[in-house]
Amino acid sequence: MIRTFRLVPADSTRKKASVTIKVFAEQISQPLRTAVVVIQSRTTGKSERFAVLNGILERTFLTPDELSIEISADGYKSVRRIMTIAVSPQGNRYEVDAELDPVPIVLTVMAVDNQTKQLIRDAHFTISGKTGKTTLLLTTDSTTGLAKTNLPGRGVYQLTSSATGYGNFTKSIRLDSAQSEARVMLTPEPVPDVSKVQALPEAVVTSTLSPSVDTVSAKPVGRGLIRTPTLRMPPVTSAALILPEKGKSVLLNSIYFEQSSAVLRPESTPQLNQLYDMLVRNPSTRIEIRGHTDNQGDFDANVQLSRDRCQAVVDYLAGKGIQKDRLKGVGRGPIDPVAPNNNEENRKKNRRVEFTTL
Structure with a gap:
């Protein structure tokens, strides 16, 4: 027996609807490529689970329905959308844009003595994002x-x-879970060896100092002071900062940051x-900390970087107990060069931190 088959053209009037789901991380310019979408039909109760590819998912429906759409991704808050779809011969089109917010990280930090393994209860922490734009000061x-x-x-x-x-300690930490913990091991600073202490000879101080500021006993002699012999540890690596005249800038040439970052380096x-x-010696003094950069790169980015670095200095001082209303940070970017930006040596001079009294 011979059987005959006939091709039937597709029904161009068949009703349908298409739904396009686009998933973004926080803002619409950042597609989220690893999301999961669960679509449930409220008519039939049937649900299907789909993996999102390249931040987009497209599905076709042949009957009208009310859909419950749940969109989720690891590390982000899930969202749910309810939508009613209708079908038509022309093919109705629906689009869902979902912007997922990150799940906040609750971070617990502790400092531990590297030798005794005991908690250090007066520790301070500064935490910043890798871009340096977010800086937080934490106190135990x-x-x-x-x-x-958070x-x-x-x-x-x-x-x-x-x-x-204790000596300062800086490290990078990767946080992946909603509840995270960081433990820092701090090493006690060495105790001075008093057997190596030597006496200072008598010396005449040519500038007038306040006895309450000086670290040794002194008596007035004309315009200066004569200091009596005292003890100190050799060698002297740096002199104490002296309060400058109001409005006069003082260069802080030993403050260092990570490259293109507001993270202070330990040697600072x-x-x-x-x-x-x-x-501390001048409890009524207010200062302005000024950050400067060279002229390389984007102007606005340089200004922001200088602001962030000033804030890092402010946060450090505040973390040690200086009231914040005594501190002001001003980022000047490349506005106030002290040398032409025509070679690396001069550009290095322009990348600096200064302070002045207010």
Whole structure:
């Protein structure tokens, strides 16, 4: 028996609807490529799960329905959309734009003595994002010895820690879970060896100093002071900062940052502490910290970087107890060069931090 087959053209009047789902991370310019979409029909109760490819998912429906659409991704808050679709011969088109917010990270930080393994309860922490745009100052709870904060989302952060009697420590931490913990091991600073202490000879100080500021006993002699012999540890690596005249800028030439970042490097600590000591000795003094860059790169980005670096200095001083209303940070970017930006040596001079009294 011979069978005959006939091709039937597709029904061009068949009704349908298409739904396009686009998934973004925080803002519409950042497609999220690893999301999952669950579509449930409220008519039939049937649900299907789909992986999003390249931030977009397209589905076709042949019958009208009311859909529940749940969109989720690891590390982000899920969203749900309810929509009613109708079908037509022309093919109705629907589009869903979903912007997912990151799940905030709850970070707990603690500092531990590297030798005794005991919690350090007076530690301070500074944490900033990898771009340096977000800088937070954390102080431990004196009861628990822990510091807690909420961070905007997963990623790599720079964590700097300090405590009295310990050296500063900076490290990068990657935070991936909603509840994260960072433990910092601090090493005690070495105790001076008094057997190596030597006496200073008598010396005449040619500038007038306040006895309350000087670290040795002194008596007035004309316009200066004669200091009596005292003891100190050799060698002297740097002199204490002296309060300048109002409006006069003082260069802080030993403050260093990570490249293109507002993260302070550990070798900045001695001069930061000098600035702190000066403010302690002069409790009524207010200062303005000014940051400068060279003229390489984007102008606005340079100004923002100089602002962030000033804020990092302010945060360090505030973390050691200086009231914030005594500190002002001003980012000047490349506006005030001290040398032509025509070679690397001169550009290095223009990348600087200064302070002046207010």
